[in-house]
Each structure stands twice: as C-alpha cells, then as structure tokens.
Amino acid sequence: MFKLGDSSYQGYFFDLIVISLVSVEKTPPPPTMKTDFKFSNLLGTVYCQGNLLFSPDGTHLFSPVGNRVTVFNLVDNKSYTLPFAHRKNISRIGLTPQGNILLSVDEDGHAILTNIPRRIVLYHFSFKSKVTALSFAPSGRHFAVGLGRKIEVWHVPSTPDTNEEGDLEFAPFVRHHTHTQHFDDVRHIEWSHDSRFFLSASKDLTARIWSLNAEEGFTPTVLSGHKQGVVAAWFSKDQETIYTVSKDGAVFDWQYVAKPGQDEDEIMDEEDMQWRIVDKHYFMQNGATLRCAAFHPESNLLVAGFSNGIFGLYEMPDFNQIHTLNISQNEIDFVTINKSGEWLAFGASKLGQLLVWEWQSESYILKQQGHFDAMNALVYSPDGQRIVTTADDGKIKVWDIESGFCIVTFTEHTSGITACEFAKKGNVLFTASLDGSIRAWDLIRYRNFRTFTAPERLSFSCMAVDPSGEVVAAGSIDSFDIHIWSVQTGQLLDRLTGHEGPVSSLAFAPNGGLLVSGSWDKTARIWSIFNRTQTSEPLQLMSDVLDIAFRPDSLQIAISTLDGQLTFWSVSEATQVSGVDGRRDVSGGRRITDRRTAANVSGTKSFNTIRYSMDGSCVLAGGNSKYICLYSATTMVLLKKFTVSVNLALSGTQEFLNSKLVTEAGPAALLDDQGEASDLEDRIDRSLPGAKRGDPGARRKNPEVRVTGVAFSPSGTSFCACSTEGLLIYSLDSTVQFDPFDLNMEITPASTLGVLQNEKDYLKALVMAFRLNEAGLVQRVFQAIPYKDIGLVVENFPTVYVARLLRYVAAQTEQSPHVEFCMLWIKALVDKHGAWLMANRGKVDVELRIVSRAVAKMRDEIRRLADDNVYTVEYLIGQANSKAAQAGKGPKTIEWNANGDLEVKALPSTQKEVTMDDILEEESEGEWIGIE
Known part of the structure; x- marks a missing residue:
C-alpha cells in the first residue's frame, strides 16, 4: 500500500527490489566447503572415433568421445555426457528403436548397456573380440554385431512383446545364432524394415543377405562384383532393390530379376530368379577413396564421405548429384x-x-571442433557461465557451461598458448603465448584489441593480471625478468629483476596490492609494484617453484614445488605457516615407458597447478598423474582424490603393467605397426620428419594422462580440470533434483482446493497446483495465500519449482493490479533462494530478466500515475482559486473529507492560500491510501 502524498515512494520500493535482484551475484558461498563433487560433463572434445547415432526422433546426436558418450541436443542447443566410462576407447555404439537403451562397445569388445532417460548403467558384457559393426533391428528384439569376419545375432533384453512400455528386463544377453561365411572384417550391417533379413558388407569385396530366422525358399545370398572392399549396403524402401558402395567409389544397384535376355514366359522355376546388378554408378572423386556412406530409404538420399574431406549428396536410383561440399581438411x-x-x-x-548439416537449407545445425593438441590452461569467466581453454595448437576456445558448446575460437596466436586469465571486472581476457606476445581479447565484440610484446623475442610461460585490469605481468623461460605492461597504452612499464632462474608462475593478490612470482631458482618473491621503491621479499624454498595461488582474502599464498611439497605462507609476515607433503597423494599410474613401479617414478610426484576454493578453505591440486587432490587449507588433510580417467588407452592409468604386452623389441604399445595395416592409405607415413606435436600424421598412440589446469567456479559449486581427455567438469548438483511431492499423492483440482481451504496448507496447495499446471487453479491458490505467509511458503518451497514460480510471479506482476502482493513474492524469492539463483544463474537467466523487466515496467507505471495525480490535484486547486477570485470571494483549497473524497473549502481571510506542496507535506503524516 502506498501513500499518495509521499513523493519518496515513487522509486524507493522498486529500487529495493532491484538491489535485491542484483545482490544475487554477491551472495557469499556456503560457510562449509562440500567435497562430494561428481563428474557432470565433458567439454573440449566432441568426437574421437567410431560411429555417430541420431535418436529416433532425430533431435539428439550420440557421439563417442574417448571412453565416454556425449549426447548433443540439437533443438535446445545443449549437450551432456553420460556418467559411465569404458576401460578403452569406444569403437561402436548402438541405440534401440525406442531410444531408451544404448549399447556401447570399446576396442576390446567390452560392452555397457545404459538406460538413457535415467542415465544409469544396467549391464556389462564382453564379446571377447573387436567389434567392427553394430546394428539394432527395427523391431527392437534383436541386434547384429560384427566380430571381425564373424556375425552374431543377439536378443535384446528389452523386448516390446514382453513389455509394452519398453522397460528393461534384467536378463543376460542371449545369442540367437552366428554366421562365419565372410573372409574378412565385416564393416557394416543393415536390417530390413520388417526385421526379417539383414545385409552385411565386408572388406572381402562382397555383401551378403541373411535371414533372422529360417525362411522358406530363402538361402543366404552373396552379392559379389566389387573390385575393392564394400563399405556399406542398404535395402530400398520397398525392399525390391539393394544398394552397395565400395571403397573405390562404385555404387551398384541390385534387383531380384531373371537372367538378362530371358523372357518372362521362359521363367519356369524360382531358381531362375537371382539378385543381379542392374546398374552401376561411380562417384569420380579424382583419386579420393570412399570412407563412409549412409542411405535414407524414405527419400532415396545417398550421402558419401571421402578421404579428401568432401561429401556428396545423391538421389537414387538415378544417381542425381544434389551437391558436394568440402567440410574438413582430413578424411x-x-x-x-x-x-x-x-x-x-x-x-x-x-x-x-563434429558437424550436423541441413542439406535443404544448406546450413550448419552444429559445427564443433575440440582442441587438436594438449590443453595448457583454463579460466572461468567472472560470471561463471563460460570457461576459456588454451592449448598447444595456438587456439583459444570459449565454452558455454550450460550448453556445453564452444561459442567462439580465436586463432591469432601463432604458437602454443601457456596461460590465460580474466580481468576481474568486464569481459576482457588476457592470454600469453610462446610466440612472444600477450594479447587482450574483448569477449563482447570477440576481437583482439591489444597486443603486448617485449623488446627482445621471448616465449612467455606465465602471466598475471591486476584485478583492476590496468596492469598485466608476464614471465618467460628465456629470461629471468618479469615484464609489466600498461593495458591502456600497451607500453612496457617496467622489468622486474631479481630472479636467478626462469620465472615459472605469477599471481596478483585479489586486492591488487602485491605480485608474487615463482622461479626455478627455488625462490618466490613478493613485489609491491605500485610503490616507488620496487623491492621484493624473497621466500626461500627447497625446490623449483611450479605454481603459486593466492587465497581470496589476499592474506596467504600456496606454493607448489618440484619435490611434491605444498607450502602455505603468510603474505604480511613472509613466513611459512604450514605445509603438506603431496608426493604420495599425487603419485599414481605407471607409464608404458617406465622401468620402475608407479610408487618409485619421480616425474609424477608434484603438483603443476593449484587453486584455492572460493572461501579459501580448500586447495585443489593436479599434476602429471591421473589424480586431482583436494586438501583442507586449515588442517592440511587430504579431503578427497578424484580420478581423472580410467581409460587404458592412455599411458599412466594403470598401477601395474601387464607383462604379456612386453616384447623383445619393447612394450607392444610403442611398436610402429602402421606398415602392417591392410589398407594402402593407412600404410603410408605422412608424418613430418622429427615432428612430435602439432602434426596431424603423428598423433601418439598412447598419450599420457595428466592435468594441466584446475579452477573453481565463482559460485564454488563446481570445478573443472584440463586433462588429456578434455575439459572435465565436476559439480555438486549433478544429480536429478528430487521432488518429494511426486510420492503417493492423489493430486486433483478438488484435492488441491481442499488442501487450500480446509487444511490451510498453502505450501502444499501451491505445489499441487504447479504439478497440475492449470492456469486458473494456480492463480486461485496464488491469490489465496495471505501476504503474511509469503515468506514462510517461499522458504520451504521445493527448489525444483523455484524457476517456474519466479516466471509466474513475474507474469502476474505485469498483469495483476495487486502490486505490493507481487512485490512481496519477488522479494521473498530473492531473499530465500538467492544462493540457489546465483549457482544456477544459467538456468534461470530468462526468468530473472522477466522479473527485472516486470519490476521496471511497474515502477514506470506507478511513477507516471503519481505524476498524473499531482498534475490533476494542482489543476483542481488552480481552478478553484481562479473561480473564487472571479466571484470576489476568498481563496479556496481542496481537502480530504471523512469519506476519503476531495472537497473544495473556503479558507479564512487570515489564512494564506494553500498550494499542492503544502497538501503533500500535510498528508505525509496521514493514513495510507491503497492504489487498488
């Protein structure tokens, strides 16, 4: 309720609401640091090897990423990674026609059966051989798998005939039958629409037709005639034609016809009818070989991908070329x-x-590419919605956390990028590179607006940015000096000398007062660069400094050294406060080349990167091993160890090596077997002489597992780590939220009104109304809640429905005349759920914008109404006084009578004329008048 005479109300209450909304960003983290982080998503890598799958509705794309599977939602523009992980890289994935069960198989033939809607693993199984092809029957009852030259047909545990809902039955895999007639690896399996027959394409130059069960008059048929291995084979929509494509770019049309030149009258027996080639087509790609192909029977579209990065789209059976496009530099x-x-x-x-192309509009639906080389550093944006990664390939990628997609890539650097950091205010990113430059990036316009260089050519290995964004400092392994530039002018301001070894780490204090540098000379120095006397305070350590981290309150620093020690120092006193020995904690995993056990290898017993949590209570540390360690900064206790990867395809994930993999020439994984490949293009060595990194032809077969960067999110609810497999995100709230009102409750409009009117349980009634999602019922319950109970209802409101309630209240604010009532709801939501809104800002960003718009709109309307009232009253007073003057009477004034109406009264001759300001000043001590 607002008082009309009080002019101060016009913006006060709304400014209070806006301040409350803005204060969501400054909500402090919870006082106790939670440690139950769980893997929630994998960014930085979108495709490694194997086959891609669309969901049955065509809106989701399943992509194998190393030993995990990532699902891309192409409609909502989001992605997530399934929580399971294989012990080797995935080679084949298959999806049931219902889209609820995923079967993924790794390089060793180990399979995992996963429930997609619930994201839980149901069954583990081993085919005991390498899987080269996998396909589910359209009926969903069987699937065929190619194991080398052998084909096996298996029953699917989820069968529509036994369970109409398609839920999984907990039964082991049952093999239906086996075929072994092929002479080389099976590359593709395709089922007929009625699930009675299936085709197999092999590298033995043939395709074969099989039946699921014994069919009368049917015998397995061989389709031979190709000069190179058959890549794929398909049935047409009417199943009267079979299309086969081979590696040399030949497309054959097969039909069940009689011998050429034989009349229909001469056909006396079924034996005269055979599958014969009726037409031949060729792609003609100038020496490029066919790598993959797909066929869509409903529209007769054939798409083929070639080794030169070109794909072609053709219409069958006439083989009309629709268009060709070059989409990649490689096959x-x-x-x-x-x-x-x-x-x-x-x-x-x-x-x-990974590309998704809409061929009719000739536009990209999805175009993503991960880092080609190893990632070196990462940093969260100040709002916590984006992660920036840098790598040895010279690229900077900005990843959106909510969607999981890369939104922009910068390629201006010409060499590996070693460090990146945000300015604390604004969307400005700084990166340091081995090409000798420091670059500043504007993440609003997505451009490089400033470049900093040194007088001589240096390769910068570390960097730090002043919190104010005015100064940037960088260190190099080529020079022992620290270079400092002005961000505004781009000029080199100073060179700090004092270190006797390469500078390995730099960190500015969060309050901007000091700069701390670490060097290989076994010292760390504290610089006061803004004072006239730039003296440094050296801190003597026992080994080379690897990384330095400031506590958020700027009172303490953590230093990681080469001997595996974490030491904590007081900045004000320049003395060591405590320390922890992390050699045993970080040590883990034996590389293929190691001649000693994992416990005795020295290269993995140190932390290359460390970071404080947002509240300063914990320290996160990672190094050249498969472990990330979380320490308490007060008790020096190891709180938790996170395993980065269990992928045996990476070197360093095993504690013990298998002796049978050691040959006379050395470990089997290090032997070059490229010359033994069956295909000619696989045997050709295209690597550059002496190239070990950055060459597409020389990627290592077994890269080493390591962590090159860690960072906590600004909200403190998650952290991410740069690893060999990609950008791993661990979160506290990765599980599906539980709604207690889902349990055994008969929810109907009648029961909802009964709870509202009889039990007076407003919280329960409101949740029931949201569950039913009927607009009239929700509005009735919403308006029936007393304003005194709003705070209590919102405080106990389930988090699942907070976003929906926020959106509904914003809509009511724009429509309803009950202004103060809606304002109380908004204020209660911001006060009670501010921490959750900040932690999940990416999910409720739309709702917050709607609320802000509604509050601003209401503020403008109230201000305009108040101004109109002021003008109206002034006009009435002026009219009354002018009429009194014309009649020769005394002045008049307008006052509120007992009924709350305006009444014109004459003033005594001794009293002066009253103005509008006097009325407002007098009424400021009166009663409140409702706007309604």
Missing part, C-alpha cells in the same frame, strides 16, 4: 542421416570435428 570417418532425412551428421577423428 571424413563417419556419416549418418536422421529419421526425417533433413540432417546429416559427420565425424572427422583426426581434427576432432
């Missing part, structure tokens, strides 16, 4: 078409590219 490894035939998905493993 396309896999292509698939969604159910509607509109979207084509391509995967290129050498560059880690």
Whole structure:
C-alpha cells in the first residue's frame, strides 16, 4: 500500500527490489566447503572415433568421445555426457528403436548397456573380440554385431512383446545364432524394415543377405562384383532393390530379376530368379577413396564421405548429384542421416570435428571442433557461465557451461598458448603465448584489441593480471625478468629483476596490492609494484617453484614445488605457516615407458597447478598423474582424490603393467605397426620428419594422462580440470533434483482446493497446483495465500519449482493490479533462494530478466500515475482559486473529507492560500491510501 502524498515512494520500493535482484551475484558461498563433487560433463572434445547415432526422433546426436558418450541436443542447443566410462576407447555404439537403451562397445569388445532417460548403467558384457559393426533391428528384439569376419545375432533384453512400455528386463544377453561365411572384417550391417533379413558388407569385396530366422525358399545370398572392399549396403524402401558402395567409389544397384535376355514366359522355376546388378554408378572423386556412406530409404538420399574431406549428396536410383561440399581438411570417418532425412551428421577423428548439416537449407545445425593438441590452461569467466581453454595448437576456445558448446575460437596466436586469465571486472581476457606476445581479447565484440610484446623475442610461460585490469605481468623461460605492461597504452612499464632462474608462475593478490612470482631458482618473491621503491621479499624454498595461488582474502599464498611439497605462507609476515607433503597423494599410474613401479617414478610426484576454493578453505591440486587432490587449507588433510580417467588407452592409468604386452623389441604399445595395416592409405607415413606435436600424421598412440589446469567456479559449486581427455567438469548438483511431492499423492483440482481451504496448507496447495499446471487453479491458490505467509511458503518451497514460480510471479506482476502482493513474492524469492539463483544463474537467466523487466515496467507505471495525480490535484486547486477570485470571494483549497473524497473549502481571510506542496507535506503524516 502506498501513500499518495509521499513523493519518496515513487522509486524507493522498486529500487529495493532491484538491489535485491542484483545482490544475487554477491551472495557469499556456503560457510562449509562440500567435497562430494561428481563428474557432470565433458567439454573440449566432441568426437574421437567410431560411429555417430541420431535418436529416433532425430533431435539428439550420440557421439563417442574417448571412453565416454556425449549426447548433443540439437533443438535446445545443449549437450551432456553420460556418467559411465569404458576401460578403452569406444569403437561402436548402438541405440534401440525406442531410444531408451544404448549399447556401447570399446576396442576390446567390452560392452555397457545404459538406460538413457535415467542415465544409469544396467549391464556389462564382453564379446571377447573387436567389434567392427553394430546394428539394432527395427523391431527392437534383436541386434547384429560384427566380430571381425564373424556375425552374431543377439536378443535384446528389452523386448516390446514382453513389455509394452519398453522397460528393461534384467536378463543376460542371449545369442540367437552366428554366421562365419565372410573372409574378412565385416564393416557394416543393415536390417530390413520388417526385421526379417539383414545385409552385411565386408572388406572381402562382397555383401551378403541373411535371414533372422529360417525362411522358406530363402538361402543366404552373396552379392559379389566389387573390385575393392564394400563399405556399406542398404535395402530400398520397398525392399525390391539393394544398394552397395565400395571403397573405390562404385555404387551398384541390385534387383531380384531373371537372367538378362530371358523372357518372362521362359521363367519356369524360382531358381531362375537371382539378385543381379542392374546398374552401376561411380562417384569420380579424382583419386579420393570412399570412407563412409549412409542411405535414407524414405527419400532415396545417398550421402558419401571421402578421404579428401568432401561429401556428396545423391538421389537414387538415378544417381542425381544434389551437391558436394568440402567440410574438413582430413578424411571424413563417419556419416549418418536422421529419421526425417533433413540432417546429416559427420565425424572427422583426426581434427576432432563434429558437424550436423541441413542439406535443404544448406546450413550448419552444429559445427564443433575440440582442441587438436594438449590443453595448457583454463579460466572461468567472472560470471561463471563460460570457461576459456588454451592449448598447444595456438587456439583459444570459449565454452558455454550450460550448453556445453564452444561459442567462439580465436586463432591469432601463432604458437602454443601457456596461460590465460580474466580481468576481474568486464569481459576482457588476457592470454600469453610462446610466440612472444600477450594479447587482450574483448569477449563482447570477440576481437583482439591489444597486443603486448617485449623488446627482445621471448616465449612467455606465465602471466598475471591486476584485478583492476590496468596492469598485466608476464614471465618467460628465456629470461629471468618479469615484464609489466600498461593495458591502456600497451607500453612496457617496467622489468622486474631479481630472479636467478626462469620465472615459472605469477599471481596478483585479489586486492591488487602485491605480485608474487615463482622461479626455478627455488625462490618466490613478493613485489609491491605500485610503490616507488620496487623491492621484493624473497621466500626461500627447497625446490623449483611450479605454481603459486593466492587465497581470496589476499592474506596467504600456496606454493607448489618440484619435490611434491605444498607450502602455505603468510603474505604480511613472509613466513611459512604450514605445509603438506603431496608426493604420495599425487603419485599414481605407471607409464608404458617406465622401468620402475608407479610408487618409485619421480616425474609424477608434484603438483603443476593449484587453486584455492572460493572461501579459501580448500586447495585443489593436479599434476602429471591421473589424480586431482583436494586438501583442507586449515588442517592440511587430504579431503578427497578424484580420478581423472580410467581409460587404458592412455599411458599412466594403470598401477601395474601387464607383462604379456612386453616384447623383445619393447612394450607392444610403442611398436610402429602402421606398415602392417591392410589398407594402402593407412600404410603410408605422412608424418613430418622429427615432428612430435602439432602434426596431424603423428598423433601418439598412447598419450599420457595428466592435468594441466584446475579452477573453481565463482559460485564454488563446481570445478573443472584440463586433462588429456578434455575439459572435465565436476559439480555438486549433478544429480536429478528430487521432488518429494511426486510420492503417493492423489493430486486433483478438488484435492488441491481442499488442501487450500480446509487444511490451510498453502505450501502444499501451491505445489499441487504447479504439478497440475492449470492456469486458473494456480492463480486461485496464488491469490489465496495471505501476504503474511509469503515468506514462510517461499522458504520451504521445493527448489525444483523455484524457476517456474519466479516466471509466474513475474507474469502476474505485469498483469495483476495487486502490486505490493507481487512485490512481496519477488522479494521473498530473492531473499530465500538467492544462493540457489546465483549457482544456477544459467538456468534461470530468462526468468530473472522477466522479473527485472516486470519490476521496471511497474515502477514506470506507478511513477507516471503519481505524476498524473499531482498534475490533476494542482489543476483542481488552480481552478478553484481562479473561480473564487472571479466571484470576489476568498481563496479556496481542496481537502480530504471523512469519506476519503476531495472537497473544495473556503479558507479564512487570515489564512494564506494553500498550494499542492503544502497538501503533500500535510498528508505525509496521514493514513495510507491503497492504489487498488
């Protein structure tokens, strides 16, 4: 309720609400640091090897990423990674026609059966051989798998005939039958629409037709005639034609016809009818070989991907070329078409590219590429919505946490990027590179607006930015000096000398007062660069400094050294406060080349990167091992160890090596078997002489597992780590939120009104109304809640429905005349759920913008109404006084009578004329008048 005479009300209450909304960003983290972080997503890598799959509705794309599977939602523009992990890289994935069960198989033939809606692992199984092809029958009752030259057909545990809902039955895999007639690896398996027959394409130059069960008059048929290995084979929509494509770019049309030149009258027996080639087509790609192909029977579209990065789209059976497009610098490894035939998905493993192309509009639906080389550093944006990663490939990628996609890539650097850091205010990013430059990036316009260089050519290995964003400092392994530039002018301000070894780490205090540098000369120095006397305070350590981290309150620093020690120092006294020996904690995993056990290898017993948590109570540390350690900064206790990867394809994930993999020539994984490949292009060595990094032809077969960067999110609810497999995100709230009102409750409009009117349980009634999602019922319950109970209802309101309630209240604010009532709801939501809103700002960003817009709109309307009232009253007073003057009477005034109406009264001759300001001043001590 507002008082009309009080002019101060016009913006006060609304400014209070706006301040409350803004204060969501400054909500302090919880006082106790939680440690139950769990893996929630994998960014930085979108495709490694294997096949791609569209969901049955064509809106989701399943992509194998190392030993995990990432799902891309192409409609909502989001992605998530399934929580399971294989022990080797995934080679094949298959999805049931219902889209609820995923079967993924790794390089060793170990399979995991996963429930997609619930994201839980249901069954583990081993095919005991390498899987080369996998396909589910359209009926969902069987699937066929190619194991080398052998084909096995298995029953699917989820069968529509036994369970109409398609839920999984906990039964082991049952093999239906086996076929062993092929002479080389099976590359592709395709089922007929009625699930009675299936085709197999092999490298033995043939395709074969099989039946699921014994069919009368049917015998397995061989389709031979190709000159190179058959890549794929498909049935047409009417199953009267079979299309086969081979590696040399030949497309054959097969039909069940009689011998050429034989009349229909001469056909006396079924034996005269055979599958014969009726037409031949060729792609003609100038020496490029066919790598993959896909066919869409409903629209007769054939898409083929070639080794030169070109794909072609053709219409069958006439083989009309629709268009060709070059989408990659390397060969396309896999292509698939969604159910509607509109979207084509391509995967290129050498560059880690994943593309979804809409061929009718000729536009990209999805275009993603991970880092080609190892990631070196990462940093969270100040709002916690983005992560920036840098790598040895000279690229800077900005990842959106909510969607999981890379939104922009910068390629101006010409060499590996070693460090990146945000300015504490604004969207400005700084990066340091081995090309001798420090670059500043504007993340609003996405451009490089400033470049800093040294007088001589240096390779910068570390960098730090002053919190104010005015000064940037960088250190190099080529020089022992620290260079300092002005961000505004780009000029070199100073060179700090004192270290006797390469500078390995730099860190500014969060309050901007000091700069701390670490060096290989076994010292760390504290610099006061803004004072006239730039003296440094050396801190003597026992080994080379690897990384330095400031506590958020700027009172303490943590230093990691090469001997595996974490030491904590007081900044004001320059003395060591405490320390922890992390050699035993970080040590883990034996590399293939190690001649000693994992416990005795020295290269993994140190932390290369350390970071404080947002409240300063914990320290996160990672190094050249598979472990990330979380320490308490007060008790020096190891709180938790996180395992980065269990992928045996990476070197350093095993504690003990298998002796059978050691040959006379050394470990089997290090032997070059490229010359033994069966395909000619695989035997050709295209690597550059002496190139070990950055060369597409020389990627190591077993890269080492390591962590090159860690960072806590600004909200403190998650952290991310740069590892060999990609950008791993660990979160506290990765589990699906539990709604207690889902349990055994008969929810109907009648029961909701009964709870509201009889039990007076407003919280329960409001949640029941949201569950039913009926607009009239929600509005009735919402308006029936007393304003005194709003705070209590909102405080106990389930978090699941906070976003929906926020959106509903914002809509009511714009429509309802009950202004103060809606304002109380908004204020209660911000006060009671401010921490949750900040932690999940990416999810409720739309709702917060709607609330802000509604509050601003209401403020403008109230201000305009108040101004109109002021003008109206002034006009009435002026009219009354003018009429009194004309009549020769005394002045008049307007006052409120007992009924609350305005009444014109004459003033005594001794009293002066009253103005509008006097009325407002007098009424400021009166009663409140409601706007309604």
